[in-house]
Amino acid sequence: MTVFSADDAGTLLRILRWRRDVRHFHPDPIPESVLDRLCAAMDCSPSVGNARPWRVIRVEDPALRAALRANFEAANAEAHESYRGARAEAYGRLKLAGLDKAPVLLAVFTDMAPEAGERLGRATMPETLRQSTAMAIHTLWLAARVENLGLGMVSILEPQKVKALFGVPDCWEFSALLCIGRSEFDDDTPLLHRTGWQENSATCWQRR
Secondary structure: OOOOOHHHHHHHHHHHHOOOEOOOEEOOOOOHHHHHHHHHHHOOOOOHHHOOOEEEEEEOOHHHHHHHHHHHHHHHHHHHHOOOHHHHHHHHHOOOOOOOOOOEEEEEEEEOOOOOOOOOOOOOOOHHHHHHHHHHHHHHHHHHHHOOOEEEEEOOOOHHHHHHHHOOOOOEEEEEEEEEEEEOOOOOOOHHHHOOOOOOOOOOOOOO
16 A cells, blocks of 8 residues: 655645635636546545445536525525524524535435445445445545635535426435635634534544
């Protein structure tokens, strides 16, 4: 195996620390060569049984973008109603989507019945297909960061309505809507931490 240096480890840690869920974008277009590299980076993602179940649609139709925005607004209003008092006020101040300015939108789905992999590794744990898509998204996230781009994941959406918008096969599950573009500002502190919604907590490895 390739032996990496301490410098390599330090660079990876720095990339991980600077990977943020970006919500504030410049609308500047991203060169196609950069998007090609990001697409290729997803090919490096691991997946259960090498099933590679992620399915990505680049959203360019203005009508589709508008429909996604409407979907978000409806879901966001419903989520807002679930909070009360100061928490509701704090929720209302959060910027939870970059749909308006991000130059690139990617709708990501998980194929829950892929032919690839021949069901290896997922017979008892089909959720590993969803986990595989999550790892592919994280790989893309890190790749975008080293291209000096930001990525934001929009999850406040009604999944079945998103599926209907795109007319995807029944076996595809909606996983995420990703906004990609150049961030308006750099910040190594997560948005929800910075705004006081939820601070970071350290991972604890138990021993038994």
